[in-house]
Amino acid sequence: MPKPAIEIKNVTKIFQGHTGHPVTALDHVSLTIEDNEFFTLLGPSGCGKTTLLRLIAGFEYPTQGEIVLFGDSIRGLPPQQRPVNTVFQHYALFPHMTVAENVGFPLKMQGQRPDEMTRTAARMLDLVKMADFGDRMPDQLSGGQQQRVALARALAPQPKVLLLDEPLSALDLKLRQEMRVELKNLQRQTGITFVFVTHDQVEALTMSDRIAVMSMGRLQQEGTPIAIYEQPVNRFVADFIGETNFIQSTIAGIENSGARCTIGPGTTLGTGATADKGKGDAVTLAIRPEKIRLVKSDGAADGLQGRVAECIYTGTDTNYQVELENSDVRLVVRGRNAITGETLFKVGETVVLNVAEGAARILAD
Amino acid sequence: MRSSTTSGPNPAGEKQFVIGRFPGFAATSWIFLLYLYIPIFLLIIFSFNASHSATIWHGFSLEWYLKAFGNDDVQRAAVNSLIVAFIATVVATVVAVFAALILARGGRFRGRGLSYGILMLPMTMPEIVTAVATLSFFTAIKLDIGLGRVVIAHTVFCIPFAFLPIRARLQGMDTTLEQAAQDLYANEWQTFRYVTLPLLMPGIISGAMLSFIISIDDFIITLMVAPAGSTTLPLYIYGMVRMGVTPEVNALSTVMLAISLVFVSTSYLIGRKKQAGTANQ
């Protein structure tokens, strides 16, 4: 069994703030990042992502807990002794050095011979498609180009782990989408473990092998993009990633595969797992808008009945707000416009809601 | 560090208060400028006068410059001034760099405010007080090292002048760059050598130039502490003036003015260069 790249063991970080109030940036976080993985730390601003990255890089030390790198504790090691490199949010290119000198800098510090250094730097610039820019100064480059140079510089010394702190947030949308693909390719090509920080859930879902969702210094959930999206463990994760309908309900009974929950007088909904809840418990249900299909009501149809209250056309999809019959619950339902035969509904129309098997989930809290 | 303008478009016809258009403001400024610069202007003109007169123009000549520089005493005084200014500048600048690094990067430590105050004190202390104190001290400890006395005294009062531009530069500098260097396997010394120092250089040059001109035209402290035979250029000029203002004095003064101007403008131009660490934004 290969050693994991990084093990975060029960790490807590408390800052002594300027006002004297201690700030808990990380609260007993435990994580395992496997070798060769594209791992993403996802969470809203201020949740401790940068702090965790800085602890791994060695700019800060944990108040409590330990970080293990490929089986070895890196406790007390300064940044220059950790085989880990960082791509900073604003790139942090040295303004007084050319692009080639920037990329060659870590190699020079490692004592590489000048000719070897020049060759490695050129190869790295080639890797990020910046081969012709070696003689430029950083301030003669666009944001996207600076980004590539910062990548080349961090990859040049062949670190075991590359840390990226919201590297795409300063780029415009088109460039950001392009760089997502390129970063992913770079990770595959180099085989280096990437730890990528972002507050953008789309970025996290599209690029990562695994994601850790954080909130207020605590780890909320760790898993593959599919697991995080399909099986959010709590309300925060379900809400932060994608769009979700939350329904307050009570468990009416346990069935073989899951639970049957009451969501209105005489209206019930079957769920997947029971999340260790029993009959009579008050629970929160989560349903993704695209897991519900609307069909025309022919009067006789059984299932959930509702009335279209609002209709928002977004190009590929139409988002409907549907008021359930016999209940004050309002659900967002996404209909794909592209699928032929899919009926477009109008405001006021009565509809039947087909909820996909296991789509309604009971949240742990 | 982008500055934003908050003043919106000025609606037509509405009169805005502008301090520069205050009645009489322009005239007063002009009178003040003339008052300040006419004497200096005349000094320069008459240093090129082809006669001994300091009031009547007789034609252009470099006679007084040649005479001044041919004078052995002037040469000695000039060499003394340069030696003192050079050593004082180098030492003061090195001290200022370390002081700035500790005060701006050393984190919070006890006595930080006090250290800053002590460092800046020579700048605010009346010069005559410093001069008398230094002289008494040198006499008390029987420090008899000739020009060395002047060097020590100058070094002390040059430090705050060297310190200010260096600290300003350091405070505007992004610490992320130093972190990046460390992340890229530079040890502390290499980080300083390859990142901090080059980025700090404009501040250092600026501070050194200020020190140099402050030292080269110092009079009061030098007068007090300089032993016989350690005369500097300002002291020598003062000695000459006591026997009457000659075009030779004008010539020497003009040369000193030229040196100061060169240094001050260089210092200004370097200081105006982009602040460290903002190149990436």
Ligand SMILES: Nc1ncnc2c1ncn2[C@@H]1O[C@H](COP(=O)(O)OP(=O)(O)O)[C@@H](O)[C@H]1O
């Ligand atoms: N050096 C510091 N001193 C005091 N508080 C800090 C420091 N660094 C971060 N924090 C605090 O820790 C929390 C997490 O910050 P950070 O890790 O930067 O969040 P993120 O990168 O997820 O936006 C924030 O509340 C922030 O104010």
Ligand SMILES: [Mg+2]
């Ligand atoms: Mg951050």
